[in-house]
Amino acid sequence: MTRRTHAILATALAAALTLGLGACKNDKSDSGGGDAAAGSTRAPGAESGTIVGGTPVKGGTLTVLSNQDFAHLDPARNWTxxxxxxxxxxxxxxxxxxxxxxxxxxxxxxxxxxxxxxxxxxxxxxxxxxxxxxxxxxxxxxxxxxxxxxxxxxxxxxxxxxxxxxxxxxxxxxxxxxxxxxxxxxxxxxxxxxxxxxxxxxxxxxxxxxxxxxxxxxxxxxxxxxxxQYDLRPFSSGPYRIETYDRGKQLVLVRNTNWDQSTDPVRKAYPDRIVVTQGLKGGQVDDRIIASEGADASAVEWMNLRPESVSKVLPKADVRSRLIAEQQGCTDMLYPNTSKAPFDDPKVREALMYAVDRDAQVTANGGPAMGDVATSYLPPALAGGTKLDPLKIPSTGDPEKAKQLLKDAGRTDLKLSLTVSSGDKTRAEALQQSLAKVGIQVTITTADPSVYYDTIGDTKNAPDLAILGWCPDYPSGATFLPQVFDGRTIKEKGNQGNVEQFRDQVTSDRIDQINAMSDVTEANKAWQQLNEELMKKAPTVPMLWQRRPLLAGTNVAGAFGSPVWTGQWDFATIGLKDPSKSKG
Structure with a gap:
């Protein structure tokens, strides 16, 4: 599923994270290391199995602070x-x-x-x-x-x-x-x-x-x-039920007394109540959790830490210890519109692949602590932890080769439109500078996050270029490559996966062959092989593998980023250190 665009962390975050962050580490983690050492550029909690706050105690009210409502809670519609x-x-x-x-x-x-x-x-x-x-x-x-x-x-x-x-x-x-x-x-x-x-x-x-x-x-x-209307009140089969829901303002969950934990060893259901406060402005969420006063000590934030909050978090050891930044398991890509010139020409797409400075994208995103250069479509989580790199293109790009490819294609003076979500403008400007080095002029247009996917998903009016990410729905190439590169998935409106409108019968046939494999191990190998074949066809340009920075209150326990749900808190285990100190 597409990863909804979040605020981009400033470069200051990457620099400050080199201080290292203290946090409890799960003894079951096989990462082989403890806290990030001083001078490390590894983000807190990244690939380390970090748990904030130790083991929770049952009871109390967990608060979730958010600047937005849920897209959908109806299980038939829930896909973010x-x-x-x-x-x-x-x-x-x-x-x-x-x-x-x-x-x-x-x-x-x-x-x-x-x-x-x-x-x-x-x-x-x-x-x-x-x-x-x-x-x-x-x-x-x-x-x-x-x-x-x-x-x-x-x-x-x-x-x-x-x-x-x-x-x-x-x-x-x-x-x-x-x-x-x-x-x-x-x-x-x-x-x-x-x-x-x-x-x-x-x-x-x-x-x-x-x-x-x-x-x-x-x-x-x-x-x-x-x-x-079922979106407003799904009938619960889980550990909590909806008590009240005022869209855009507040959702209150209370225990489902008919849920039986003996049938459900996964969900721990520590809090008695969960209150989601929505519609908060600007940096309110970060500021309240940093201060951790009253009910906010028992709160977690819904969306990523904001760039302007970095200087309030990292200099303070007690606040740093409540920050995690797990790998999202998604690949951010540059999507050229392959349905029309110039990107209907594979040689021009190949030139784009060599023109992009991915190091500049990492810097614009907040530096190496907050993301890695993407060298393939499949993220490491879908390749056995390996960072695939079939083309071996320098992370800064190869402008000379890109210019030669454009010359061979007869496209030496391109003028293109790039549409990005408003939070991605810094990355768009870095991309604009990269492409200018090979003679491509780029005009940037920003769209509000609430309409961005509708804008780029309108195939008849799609821009020349767009930036977005794709996240697998579960750890398999079957939930990545087909959704992004199979031409049969293209929709005239609401086109969320194959935004580049890539149609290639060889690719579609190969997808069908892999999907028919009964051996999962062999299928995974085949997805990696298809990944390499697709990289040579260059339907999109992989740029970045991101992390998700999240902050918890001082009374929160059992909190860690889920490796499946893009580093978001795993709500199955989250709870409180001292329920008596919670409010609400």
Missing amino acids: MPNMDFGIRLLYRTLVTFKAEPGAAGSEIVPDLATDLGRPSDGGKTWTFTLKDGVKYEDGTPIKSADIKYNVERSFAPDLTGGPDYAQQYLADDENYKGPLNGEHLASIETPDDRTVVFHLKRPVAEFSYTATLPTFAPVPQSQDKGP
Whole structure:
């Protein structure tokens, strides 16, 4: 899924982070090191399994401070990483989920509502799941297999937009299906009894267990469905239920007394209440958590630490110890519009690949403490921890080679438009300077983050160039390369993955071949090979692998960045040191 653009940290953050940051380190981490040493450019918590505050105590009120509302809480529509984390960990359970552990262990899947990870048959084209005994909704009624089927069917409804589309991609005989509201149901999902759900797929999908971690595979009882209004009050199958929700202002969660932890070892559910305060202005969130007064001592921030807050955080050891900055597992890329000249010419795209100064992008993003030069499309998390580098282009680019490629293509005086989210203007200016060195003139246009994806996702009016990132929905190349580079995924409006509008039959055929592989290990190798082949075709330019800086209050415990949900707090384990000190 696209990573929503966050504020860009100033270069001062990278410099200041060289001081090192003290924090508790999980003994189970296999990173092999302790705190970042003085003089290190490693960000706090980055790839280290850092946990803020030690082990929580049950009870109290956790506060979440945010400058924005949720995009969606309806599990059929929830497809942005922090929102998926919040919904899946607190409000609804899925057939399968991820372990709630820091570091690499947090990328491992375990059964959630299901008794196992699913049982494939028919060469991987049929997957059967059995629900656990005793799983219930917030009103005490049992969760049934038909409720899983119903929510998957809801994800096809035209008025429930924005959610994951894997069900549409994978399920057999789903062409022209428009959801269950008219009484029509998918024959490709069977529920022979209340505890069994069977999915029939168009083709073998070896990693369907991972697909079943998505909120599409959470239960929704038909009796509770309210169409688009379900966004305001999802019916809980998780450890908390919604008490009140005033959109853009406040969401209050309280315990779901019918949730049984004996059926759910993943979610710890430490707080009694969770209060999400929304609509805060500017640096209010950072300032309040830095001060940690009253209820704010028991608070975490929703969005990234702001650049102007750096000088307030890093000089103070007690505040630094509450900061993490985990790898997001996403790749930020420059997207040329390949549907028209000049980027319909592979040679011009190759020139762009050599023209970009990726070191300058790292600097503009906050320096090496806050991100690494991206040398391939697949981030290290999808390549066994290896930083793939098939083209071996210098991180500062190769302007002379870029100019020669442009000359060979007969394109020596290009004038291009670049549209970026307003928070990415500094990076856009760095890119503008890089391309000027090879004779490309770039005009920058900024768009508000709230409309940015609609702007660049309008294929008929898309700019020449755009900057955005892509994050895998789970640790597999199957949730990265097909979404970004398969021409069959292009939509006229709301085109979120293949923004560059790259159409290549060889690539699409190869994607189908890899998706049909039953051996996950072999499939992972094949994705890496396809990554190399795509880099040579240069449909986009990988630039940056980012980290996510987040700050917690002094009374927060059990807090770490999830390796799955782009470094956002894992809400399955977060709690308080002393619940009696919390308010709200």
